[in-house]
Each structure stands twice: as C-alpha cells, then as structure tokens.
Amino acid sequence: MLKRIFAAMLACTLAGPAMAASGNVELQRRDWSFSGPFGTFDKAAMQRGFQAYREVCAGCHSLELIAFRNFADLGYNEAEIKAIAAQYDVQDGPNDDGEMFMRPGIAADRIPSPYLNENAARAGNNGALPPDLSLITKARANGPDYLFSLLAGYKEAPEGVTVPEGMHYNAAYPGNLIAMPQPLYGEDVTYSDGANNSVEAISSDLVQFLMWAAEPKMEVRKRIGVAAVFFLSIFLIFSYLAKRRIWADVH
Amino acid sequence: MAKSDKTQNPAKGDVQEPGRRDFFVVATYAMAGLGAAAVAWPLIDQLNPAADTLALANIEVDVSKIAVGQSITVKWRGKPVFIRHRTADEIARANATDITGLRDPQDDVARAEKPEYLVLVGVCTHLGCVPLGQKTGEVRGDYDGWFCPCHGSHYDTSGRIRKGPAPTNLEVPPHNYLSDSVIRIG
Amino acid sequence: MSAEKFQNPVVRWIDHRLPVFSMLDHEKYDYPVPKNLNYMWNFGVLAGMALAIMIVTGIVLAMSYTAHVDYAFESVERIMRDVNHGWLIRYIHMNTASFFFIVVYIHILRGLYYGSYKAPRELLWILGVVIFLLMMATAFMGYVLPWGQMSFWGATVITNLFSAIPIVGDSIVTLLWGGFSVDNATLNRFFSLHYLLPFVISGVVVLHIVALHRFGSNNPIGIDASGPQDTISFHPYYTIKDMVGIAVFLLLLAMTVFFFPNAMGHPDNYIPANALQTPAHIVPEWYFLPFYAILRAVPDKLGGVLLMFGAIAVLFILPWLDKSPVRSARFRPLFRIFFWLFLIDAILLGYLGGKPAEGIYVTLSRIATAWYFLHFLVILPLLSMFETTKPLPKSISEPVLGSSGRSA
Ligand code: FES
Numbered sequence: 001m002l003k004r005i006f007a008a009m010l011a012c013t014l015a016g017p018a019m020a021a022s023g024n025v026e027l028q029r030r031d032w033s034f035s036g037p038f039g040t041f042d043k044a045a046m047q048r049g050f051q052a053y054r055e056v057c058a059g060c061h062s063l064e065l066i067a068f069r070n071f072a073d074l075g076y077n078e079a080e081i082k083a084i085a086a087q088y089d090v091q092d093g094p095n096d097d098g099e100m101f102m103r104p105g106i107a108a109d110r111i112p113s114p115y116l117n118e119n120a121a122r123a124g125n126n127g128a129l130p131p132d133l134s135l136i137t138k139a140r141a142n143g144p145d146y147l148f149s150l151l152a153g154y155k156e157a158p159e160g161v162t163v164p165e166g167m168h169y170n171a172a173y174p175g176n177l178i179a180m181p182q183p184l185y186g187e188d189v190t191y192s193d194g195a196n197n198s199v200e201a202i203s204s205d206l207v208q209f210l211m212w213a214a215e216p217k218m219e220v221r222k223r224i225g226v227a228a229v230f231f232l233s234i235f236l237i238f239s240y241l242a243k244r245r246i247w248a249d250v251h
Numbered sequence: 252m253a254k255s256d257k258t259q260n261p262a263k264g265d266v267q268e269p270g271r272r273d274f275f276v277v278a279t280y281a282m283a284g285l286g287a288a289a290v291a292w293p294l295i296d297q298l299n300p301a302a303d304t305l306a307l308a309n310i311e312v313d314v315s316k317i318a319v320g321q322s323i324t325v326k327w328r329g330k331p332v333f334i335r336h337r338t339a340d341e342i343a344r345a346n347a348t349d350i351t352g353l354r355d356p357q358d359d360v361a362r363a364e365k366p367e368y369l370v371l372v373g374v375c376t377h378l379g380c381v382p383l384g385q386k387t388g389e390v391r392g393d394y395d396g397w398f399c400p401c402h403g404s405h406y407d408t409s410g411r412i413r414k415g416p417a418p419t420n421l422e423v424p425p426h427n428y429l430s431d432s433v434i435r436i437g
Numbered sequence: 438m439s440a441e442k443f444q445n446p447v448v449r450w451i452d453h454r455l456p457v458f459s460m461l462d463h464e465k466y467d468y469p470v471p472k473n474l475n476y477m478w479n480f481g482v483l484a485g486m487a488l489a490i491m492i493v494t495g496i497v498l499a500m501s502y503t504a505h506v507d508y509a510f511e512s513v514e515r516i517m518r519d520v521n522h523g524w525l526i527r528y529i530h531m532n533t534a535s536f537f538f539i540v541v542y543i544h545i546l547r548g549l550y551y552g553s554y555k556a557p558r559e560l561l562w563i564l565g566v567v568i569f570l571l572m573m574a575t576a577f578m579g580y581v582l583p584w585g586q587m588s589f590w591g592a593t594v595i596t597n598l599f600s601a602i603p604i605v606g607d608s609i610v611t612l613l614w615g616g617f618s619v620d621n622a623t624l625n626r627f628f629s630l631h632y633l634l635p636f637v638i639s640g641v642v643v644l645h646i647v648a649l650h651r652f653g654s655n656n657p658i659g660i661d662a663s664g665p666q667d668t669i670s671f672h673p674y675y676t677i678k679d680m681v682g683i684a685v686f687l688l689l690l691a692m693t694v695f696f697f698p699n700a701m702g703h704p705d706n707y708i709p710a711n712a713l714q715t716p717a718h719i720v721p722e723w724y725f726l727p728f729y730a731i732l733r734a735v736p737d738k739l740g741g742v743l744l745m746f747g748a749i750a751v752l753f754i755l756p757w758l759d760k761s762p763v764r765s766a767r768f769r770p771l772f773r774i775f776f777w778l779f780l781i782d783a784i785l786l787g788y789l790g791g792k793p794a795e796g797i798y799v800t801l802s803r804i805a806t807a808w809y810f811l812h813f814l815v816i817l818p819l820l821s822m823f824e825t826t827k828p829l830p831k832s833i834s835e836p837v838l839g840s841s842g843r844s845a
Contacts, residue, residue, distance in 0.1 A: 037696050065514050069306045108306035131708070135514075138699060139707035174717070214707075217517070217524040224525070225695025232691055235282045236684035242275035243677045250472055250669060276673075279680055286687075293522035294497055301501070302519040 026171045027142060028149045030204070034211055037226060040219050041212050043075040044193065049209025050074060052189050052202050057133065060125065060180075062113035065134035066213050069107040073216055074209075081107050088112055126166050128179035137207070137214040144207045146172065151203035154182040309437025311429065314368055322385045324373060327436050331373035331381055332424060333397075334434070337408065341395070342366045345409035355419045359409040362423050370434065371410045372424050375399040377417035382406060397421065469668035470675055471656035473833050477551075478654060479682030480544040485642065486683060487537035492635050494530040495579075502582065504628035506621045509584035510709045528698040529690075534576055535701040536690050538724035541569060550776055552764030553655040559756040561648040566752045568641050573725070575634040578627040580722055585706030590719045592619045592627070598732075601742040618712065659764030660829055667833040718793065726790030727783055731809065733794045734802035744806065751813045758813055761821035768827040772820050775812065782808045 033042045050071070053063065068085035076084065085105035090112055093100035105112070113132075115121040122129050137143030149172035157169035157176075167177045184199045191197055195205075212218070300308075310327055317323055317336040324331045337345075345359040346366075363369045373381050377399065383389045384397035384406075392398030393414060394407035404415030411420040426436040443449045443458060452458040501520050503512035516523035545565070548554055554562035581592045596613050600606040615622030653662070662668050669675075693700065701723060705716045721729050728745050735741035751758075766773040786805045792798040 065511075065518065067303070067306065069302075070518075106311070108303070135707040139704050141704050143704070221524065221528075221695055221698070225691065228691045228695060229688065231282075231286065232684060232688040235279070235286065236681070236688055238275050238282060239279040239677065239680040239684045242273065242279040243681050245273045245275060246673050246677045250674065276677065279677070283680065283683075293525055294493065296521045297497055297500070297523060297526060299521050301515070301521060301523070303515065304519075 025146075025174055025176075026149060026153065027145050028152070028172075029145055030148055032144055032207070032211070034144075034208070034218060037222055039222065041073075042208050044195075045205045045208040046074045046212050047076075048189075048191050048193070048195055048202075049205035049207070051191065052206050053133070053209055055189050056183050056202075057206070058111075059114060060121075060130040062115070062130075062132045063111045063134050063213060064113055064132050065110070067108060067110045068105060070216060073212060078107070085109060126179065130180070133210055133213065135214045137211045139214075143214070144211050147210065148203050148207050150178075151184055151206065152199050309435055312434050312436060313432055314434055315432035317368075319367075321387075324385055325436075327372075327424065332436060333369075333371045333373040333385060333410075333421075335369045335371075336367055337363075337369055341408040344395070345407065348407065348409070348411075350411075354412050357409075357411060357420055362409050362411075362420070364426075364428065368434070369408075369410060370423060370426050370436065372422040373397075374422070375401065375404055375417055376412065376419045376421065377402055377404055377415070382421070465672035465676075466670045468650060468653070468671055469662065469665070470654055470671050471662050471667060471833055472669045472674075473656050473658060474654060474675070474678075475657055476678075476682065477543070477547040477657075479679055480540050480547060481649075482679045483540045483682055483686050484537065484544055486686070487533055487540055488635065488638060488642065490533045491530065491537060492639070494526050494533070495632070495635065497526055498530055499632060502628075504582070504625050506584060506624055506710070509582060509624060513583045525694075528694045532690060532693045532698060532701060534579065535722070535724065536686070536693075537572065538576070540686070541572065542724075545569070546780065549779075550766045550773075551655055551657060552659055552759070552761075552766070554756045555759070555762075555764050556756070557652050558648070558655065561645060561651075562756060563753055564641055564645040564648055566749065568638055568645060569752075570749060571634055571638045571641065575631060575638065576722065576724070578631040578634075580706075581624065581627050582631060583706060584624065584710045586708045586710055586716050587703045587706040587719065589619060589710035589712065590715055591721055592623060594719065595721075596623075598742045598745075601739040603739065620712075655764060656833060657765060657767065658830060658833055659768070660833065663832045720791050723787070723791070726788075727786035728790070730786040730790035730802045731806045733790070734799070734806040744810075748809060751810065755813065755817075759817040759821050761824065761826070763826045763829065768829055769820070769824055770827065771824045772817075775816055775820065778808075779812045782812070 033039060033045075053061075068081050068088075071081050071084060072078075085107050088105040088109070088111065089102045090105040090109045091100055092103050095101055115124065118129060131139075137147060140146045150170060153170045153172035155169055155171050157163045161169065161176070163169050163177065167179060168181055169176055170178045184202050186199045186202075187197050188202060189197055195201065215221075308328060310325065312323075312325055312334060314323075314334055314336065317334065319336050320338045320341075322333055322335040324333055326332070342359070348359075350356040350358060359366070373385070375382050378401065380399050380401035382397035382399040382404070384391040390398045390400070392405035394405050396408045396410060396413075397406040398404070399406075399415065399417065402416050404417035405413050406417075406421055407413050409420075410423070412418070424436050426434050429435050442462070443452055448458055498516065501512065501516045501523060503509060513527070516527050518524070520526075548562065548565070577591070577595060581588045596610055596619065599609045599613060602609060611617065613623070614620065615626060653668075656662075703720065703722075705719075708716075720726070728748055731748050732741045732745040735744050761769065761772070763769055766776055782805050785801070786809065789798055789802045789805060794802075
C-alpha cells in the first residue's frame with residue numbers, strides 16, 4: 001500500500017511541470033557546469049558573459065535585479081567593481097533645486113535600464129517589449145538549454161514559411177517567429193582572455209552569466225544541500241535502528 | 252485510571268522505558284535537537300541587515316561645495332549626518348574651550364581630522380531627537396553649535412554637550428578622507 | 438493522578454496549579470494507541486509538522502515581503518538575493534506547501550482505504566475535510582503573493598469562478614477583488630487572509646485531535662481495541678516511529694529544496710504580473726489539478742463550478758454514503774479494487790488538469806469526472822449493501838500474533 005501510493009504520488013508530481021514546454025521547438029541539451037548537486041558556476045565564463053551582455057544585449061535588455069556589488073560573485077574585487085559601476089551613468093535626485101541629475105554609478109546601484117519606462121521600450125522595438133533578463137533562465141522551461149538554443153537557433157526559414165516584416169525565424173522559439181533580430185553572428189565580442197567567440201561560445205558564456213543572475217545563491221544552496229542530505233540520511237538510519245530497538249519487545 | 256488498565260506497557264517510573272539507554276535512541280533524539288538548533292540560525296540571522304542595506308552602510312560625500320559657515324545634512328544608515336564647514340572663529344572657539352569641566356571631555360582635534368570640516372551624527376545623545384542649528388536662522392543654543400529643542404540640550408561648535416540633559420557629545424561617525432574633498436562615512 | 442508522580446519540585450508546584458505536565462504525561466503514557474498501526478499512520482504527524490514549518494517560515498517571510506502590486510515581485514526577489522538566508526527560507530516555504538499537500542493527500546487516502554471516516558469518527562473526518570478546504574484557500578492566496586504572471590492569472594481565473602453564481606455573481610467577484618480587476622486591493626486582502634488562515638487551521642487541527650482522542654486511532658484491521666493487550670503507549674513507541682517518518686519527510690524535502698527548488702513551481706511565475714497579457718498556458722499549482730480538470734470537464738460555467746465544489750462537498754457526506762460496518766479495505770475485496778480504481782481516476786484527473794482543454798483530453802476529463810462522482814455516490818452505497826466481506830479477526834492481537842502481517 002505504502003509503496004504504491006508513493007509511486008502514484010510521484011507520478012502525479014512529475015506530471016505537473018512536465019507539461020510546460022510545447023510547440024515545435026528544437027532544444028539543444030547541453031552539459032552545464034552548474035548542473036547537478038555539485039555543480040558550480042564558471043567564473044571566467046561569467047565574466048565573459050557579462051562582457052557579451054554589455055556589448056550585445058544591454059542595448060535592449062535590462063538586468064534590473066542585479067547590483068554592481070553582486071559582481072563580487074563573478075570574481076571581481078572591490079576596486080574592479082567600483083570601476084565597472086563608475087562606467088555607468090545613474091539617475092539620482094532630486095537635488096536641492098528639485099532636479100533629477102546623473103552621476104557615475106556606485107557599487108550599491110542596480111544596473112540601469114536602457115529605457116525610461118516600459119512604453120519607451122516598446123516604442124523603440126516595434127511594439128515588442130524586450131524582457132528583463134534578471135530571471136530569464138528561471139522564467140522559461142529548461143531555461144539554460146532554451147536560452148542557448150534560442151541564441152544559436154536563428155536559421156533560414158524553411159520552404160513554405162513566410163516570415164512577416166519585423167519578425168525572424170528561430171528554430172528554438174515557440175511558434176518559430178520571434179521579434180528579436182539575430183543578436184550573435186560570431187566574433188561579436190573580443191574577449192580579453194582570447195577565449196573562443198563563436199556564436200556557440202558566446203551563447204554559452206551568456207547562459208552562465210544569466211543563470212547566475214537568476215539564481216545567485218545556487219552554489220551556497222547546493223553546498224548546504226549536500227551537508228543537509230548527509231545529516232538527514234544519518235538521522236534516518238539512526239531513527240530506524242532506534243525504532244527497531246524500541247519495538248523489539250512489542251508482540 | 253492508571254495506564255495499566257488500558258495499555259500493555261510500559262509502566263513509567265517503576266520500570267525503565269525501553270530503549271532509554273540505547274545508543275541509537277539517544278543519538279536519534281540528540282540529532283533531532285541538533286537539527287532544530289541548526290535550522291534556528293537562518294531564521295534568526297534573517298533579522299540582521301540584508302545585503303542591500305549593508306551595501307549602503309558607507310557613503311561618499313563631496314564636501315568641496317559647502318561654503319564656509321554652511322552645513323549640509325546627508326542621510327547615512329537612516330540617520331542624519333551633519334557636515335559643517337566651520338569658520339576660523341568657530342574652530343578657534345572649539346579649541347579654546349577648557350575641557351576639564353565638560354561632561355564628556357574631548358579635545359576638538361580628536362573630533363575633527365581636518366578642523367575645517369566637522370562630521371557629526373545629528374542625533375541628540377539624550378533621547379534621539381535631531382538638534383537644530385543646521386540651517387541659517389535656526390536656533391543654535393547658548394554655545395553657537397546645535398540646540399536640541401526636545402529637552403533643551405546645548406552643543407558647542409565642536410558638537411560637545413555643554414548644557415542640558417544629554418549625557419555625551421554628538422557622536423562623530425567613523426569617516427576618512429578619500430581625497431582632499433571627498434569623505435567616506437562608515 | 439496526583440502531583441506526586443513528578444519528582445522535580447518546580448514541576449510539581451506548577452502542575453498542581455496548571456496541570457500541563459499531567460496532560461503531557463497523559464498523552465505520552467496513558468493514551469492507548471493500537472499497536473498495529475503501520476507507517477501510513479505517520480502522515481497525521483507529518484501534516485502537523487508541515488503546518489508548523491509553513492507558519493514559522495511564513496512569519497519570517499512576512500517580515501521582508503511588501504504587499505503592494507509595485508513592490509511585491511521585487512520584494513520577493515530581494516528575499517531571494519539580499520535577505521540573509523532569504524532564498525533558503527522562501528524555498529522551504531514554497532516546497533513545503535507542495536509537500537504539505539502530498540502528505541495530506543496520503544493522509545486522506547489512508548482514511549479512505551482503512552475506513553477511518555466511519556462511526557464513531559464521522560466528525561473527526563469532517564473536521565479533516567474542513568482543514569483540507571482551508572488549506573486550499575490558504576495555498577491559493579499564498580501563490581498570489583509573489584505577484585508573478587501565474588499569481589495574477591491564477592487569482593483572476595479562480596476569483597472569476599464566483600461569477601458563475603446566478604444574479605449576484607458579478608457583485609460577489611467585485612467584492613472579492615475590491616475593484617474591477619485583480620489589483621492592489623486584492624493583493625492586500627489576500628496577504629491578510631493568507632496570514633490569518635493558518636492559525637484558523639491550527640485551531641481546527643486542535644479540534645481534529647480532540648475528536649481523534651475521543652475514540653483513539655483507527656488501525657489497519659479496522660476493529661476496535663478490545664483491551665490492554667491490543668494497545669501500547671504513544672511514547673516511546675510512536676514517538677520513535679514518527680521520527681522515522683519525519684526523517685524520510687525531511688530528507689525528501691531537503692533534496693527538493695536544495696537541488697530542485699523550482700521543480701514543482703511554474704516558470705511563468707518568475708515573470709512579473711502583467712494585466713494585459715495572459716500566459717499561453719495557464720495551470721494552477723499541481724495539487725489543484727484534479728479539481729481544475731473537473732471544472733473544465735463541464736461545458737457549462739455554473740455546472741463546472743458546482744461540480745468542482747461538489748467534488749469536495751461529497752467528502753463531507755462520505756460517512757453516510759459508505760455504510761458498510763467493516764472499516765478496513767483488507768476485509769472488503771471489492772471495495773479494495775474500487776479504491777485503487779478511484780486512486781487511478783484521481784491521478785488521471787490530475788494529469789488531465791495540466792493538459793490543454795482540447796480534443797481527447799476533454800473526453801477523458803469527462804469520463805474521469807463521472808467516475809469520481811460515481812465512486813462516491815453510487816459504487817460505495819451499493820458496495821455497502823451487496824459486498825460479501827471477509828471474516829474479521831477477533832482482536833488486534835490475534836492476526837498480529839498469527840502472521841507477520843501486511844502492516845508495512
Ligand atoms: S532628545 Fe535632545 S534633549 Fe532630549
């Protein structure tokens with residue numbers, strides 16, 4: 001009875017999230033350094049990913065939940081973070097005259113959005129809103145794989161598919177017609193560490209960076225998780241043995 | 252209504268509970284207690300300041316725009332900080348004061364690294380009101396520094412308590428000069 | 438029952454005036470528990486534990502959460518990023534909600550299988566159904582609080598159920614919303630109620646336990662204990678057995694929280710609510726899916742709503758639908774088959790609730806819905822009239838002594 005109910009419950013639980021993906025999408029499954037219970041982020045890749053975000057994506061996509069101080073996770077030290085922040089102009093104010101003014105960013109600031117507001121964003125993009133990327137890998141089913149496949153998924157439209165004005169064909173996008181023009185063509189960024197800058201390599205770096213942006217506490221979560229599971233396993237064994245001892249005299 | 256009417260065992264008190272001395276039984280309950288204690292920590296620690304709050308725990312202020320004899324008030328850790336560009340006269344008076352008779356004796360040089368700029372936490376050490384004296388025209392008390400209207404504490408041009416109920420001088424927050432005109436507070 | 442049983446003088450002094458220690462002692466040692474309970478009887482304690490985890494983590498989350506449409510989503514993200522251990526506390530709250538339902542569903546199924554709802558435990562059962570209803574309301578409102586896309590559209594769809602009520606429906610929906618759509622007023626009242634209801638649940642749980650202790654636990658054989666040889670004290674026997682259950686529960690919970698924290702959630706809820714755009718495929722949380730399937734199985738709006746609430750209402754009258762004097766399915770061969778059919782049906786409904794309402798899924802939903810009601814309203818009454826049950830053992834001790842038994 002017990003086992004059967006458990007199996008049934010498990011099946012029921014798994015059925016829930018499994019239905020998320022749909023449509024004729026081509027998802028490329030990849031092995032990410034952050035997958036699995038011991039997975040960690042690749043700091044060098046995240047730094048490259050940030051550079052690619054800045055040079056390729058940031059013109060249209062905000063990253064509003066990330067503050068410069070968070071870049072300590074990418075391996076930057078305090079001085080480097082200050083320097084990065086200072087390269088951005090951040091709106092502050094009002095000052096004593098009641099005016100808003102621009103000043104260089106500080107570590108505590110969030111990354112400023114490329115748009116004043118949502119309507120300005122739509123107006124600049126044919127009515128389509130470029131989504132904020134802070135949570136994008138968690139806001140899509142199979143986020144990392146999906147994002148990678150999307151970035152690398154721009155293709156010639158197959159015979160018989162008409163691509164309307166302002167739309168683009170993408171093999172990974174649900175419905176295949178996406179408003180975002182192809183962002184990567186290869187060699188879009190020049191990495192200071194000389195790393196590969198093919199479309200796939202940049203996409204992969206971006207996924208590393210954005211996965212961190214969505215789930216910055218992942219590494220500590222998994223670390224505590226391993227310890228917790230270890231502790232609870234011992235607890236389970238001990239409590240089971242203790243139960244056998246105590247029940248030994250019940251007939 | 253003794254339990255023996257209803258249940259088979261164990262008679263508590265007179266007979267040992269089964270397993271009371273058993274290693275696994277003791278270890279199980281010990282681990283349960285340990286686990287509960289471990290879980291308590293995150294629940295308590297979440298009360299501490301969060302990362303975004305801590306990120307604003309120190310601020311940088313450019314003092315070059317404060318005219319002589321003027322003060323500005325900046326917000327630091329949710330409290331007002333007074334930065335006063337003191338006049339030569341104010342500095343001289345602060346230094347001339349004989350500190351031996353003061354309630355909280357402190358030399359002015361110990362309170363202002365550069366005598367021109369005095370940096371103070373603008374919170375009365377009595378019961379936490381914000382003293383007057385920042386804006387021109389405000390009452391500045393008998394010693395021309397700051398005056399707390401709540402219960403009448405008078406502070407001098409070095410922010411030292413001179414009269415009234417406050418027990419100590421206005422606090423000087425930890426700060427240092429990043430350059431000639433930029434102060435980092437906190 | 439005198440104070441002399443405590444050796445510690447402080448305990449004795451307090452107990453004489455406030456007999457909490459006597460009460461505890463009574464529960465621990467004097468309250469007779471059938472000695473043949475299997476691990477299915479762990480789930481009541483586990484549900485209580487889940488409730489406690491939810492209340493503790495919830496109170497803590499409320500310290501950093503902002504119930505305002507402009508700030509709710511960000512305040513949750515701030516908990517995830519900036520508040521010390523906030524991510525841990527929120528993931529525990531999120532996933533324990535799902536585990537709470539898993540545990541309660543098993544608890545209910547155990548009651549169904551072993552006939553725990555039968556006389557004299559009808560009120561105990563009804564109180565349990567009340568708790569279940571309150572849990573559903575609480576979970577629903579809690580899911581709205583992060584103010585993601587699923588929060589918003591879930592709230593819109595579920596509150597709109599009430600518009601099916603003839604004549605006053607629209608006024609009721611406006612009343613629920615406090616406006617003309619799900620908006621700030623709605624979010625704030627949901628937060629208020631989400632905070633309140635768990636304490637109401639706790640109150641009903643106390644009544645549930647009082648009712649339980651009136652006649653004691655049912656057991657896998659389903660016959661009453663006939664004397665001291667059939668029972669044991671709660672402590673140390675069932676405290677340690679519950680420890681084993683708690684260990685398994687926490688282990689599974691930890692694996693989910695630390696390694697698959699979002700597996701039971703929906704990606705769309707990481708997109709901030711947008712009143713102008715519905716997600717392509719909206720589904721409620723998994724634990725509502727069977728009821729959602731029943732709702733969608735009916736082509737008529739009011740009919741669907743009535744049937745959905747009916748699916749729970751029927752549980753209230755279950756003790757009077759199944760009047761067979763034999764409690765445990767062990768001695769009811771036909772009932773047992775139908776129990777498993779019912780479970781398959783319920784799981785099928787859950788699966789269908791997550792599928793788009795089109796094609797074969799609709800047909801299957803209708804069949805499964807029909808079976809759900811058939812089971813309670815027709816099959817159970819008929820079974821109790823015509824089923825030939827197996828002979829019952831004379832006492833609990835007898836089969837336990839006779840064979841190692843089927844108890845897990
Ligand atoms: S608070 Fe300033 S004098 Fe009392």
